[in-house]
Amino acid sequence: MSVEAMLQTIKLLLPALMPSWRFFSVIAPSPRIEITLLKTAKDTPDSWQEFRPRPAHLSIGSMLKRMFYNARWNEALFLTSLAERLSSNPTEHSSQEILKRIKAELVRNSFDSFDSAATPHLQFRLVFVHREGEQLQKHVTFISPVYGSFGDTDS
């Protein structure tokens, strides 16, 4: 590990040793990750779907089960952090982490209407939801390049 990498790691460790504990001090705009599947890399997306939408209902039993195993939800919380990082301080790490997890989901074939042969390209965007007065507003803060669903960046 280089000196620079060590310093970077220590910088990541310090907030844990001297925490500020300011949970939910303000309710900041909240990110959603949306994805679209495209036939070609040059297509313009006409519809976006929310990635990992929450279920309509969750029983008390399921909530209690999640006390012991909540991998999928905790990954969703990590995706939220990545989306916030990507908006405030864009890095290759954040976008690649999001992309990797979207691709993994597509491979598991749990995403609606995914057909790797018909729509082999994908793009994601970040939409931030916030309240202005009584109205909810949505703002797109980031649009990714077009990627091959199973390959590298196309453009």
Place this chain on the structure above:
Amino acid sequence: MSLDYAIRLTEILLALAFIQQSIEHFRAPRDEQRLFIPRFILSILLLFGFQTQWVCLALVILALFILRRFQGPYNGGSDRMGLLVLCCLSLINFMPSSLWREYVFGYLAIQLVLSYFFSGWVKIKNPEWRNGQALRDVFQFSAYPVSEALRTWMNWPRLLVVMSWSVILFELLFPLSLMTPTTLIIGLVIASTFHLANACLFGFNRFFWIWMAAYPSILWLQQRIFIVEQL
């Protein structure tokens, strides 16, 4: 509660929390498995008290690799608390005297108290928390409610005001629970109920287990202060 007993209890609770977290990564990509399967094994060793000094040190080194892997905490505040508990336990093992061990364990206890107090302080300063709007926003559009059905809680403004003030007062008044052993037990029962509610409503299950791991430190510190005052 003796210092040694409180430390051992912390090791056991931290090991259980790390085991729970590690299992959640068993189906993750291989590079994550390479970090969390060793963490699982080390946590089992910590649970049974095998070479705790070196196991804790190994867990700290592994935690640094995990921090690098995710370029920060994977699970925000719960990872930070986990790191704090782990670093304190590791430091305790290498302290030259019992007094220094007490300072380090006391630091963990104070951070636990501050984790509640400062969270309450930043909320009471915010008018949107005082009038219930902040909690309404949490339910209406934040990423945290675990189901769409929970978003309908935004339609219960009076309930949200009561909930907001309950959270604010509990967090701000938590330090007062240190006054007697009984009030501290009551405070910790309320605190764990609060974490349980957060786990059910917002999916913060890791917070519940990791904050529990820090509770022995505050139980020990309260007794330490209480006994010194009686002498």
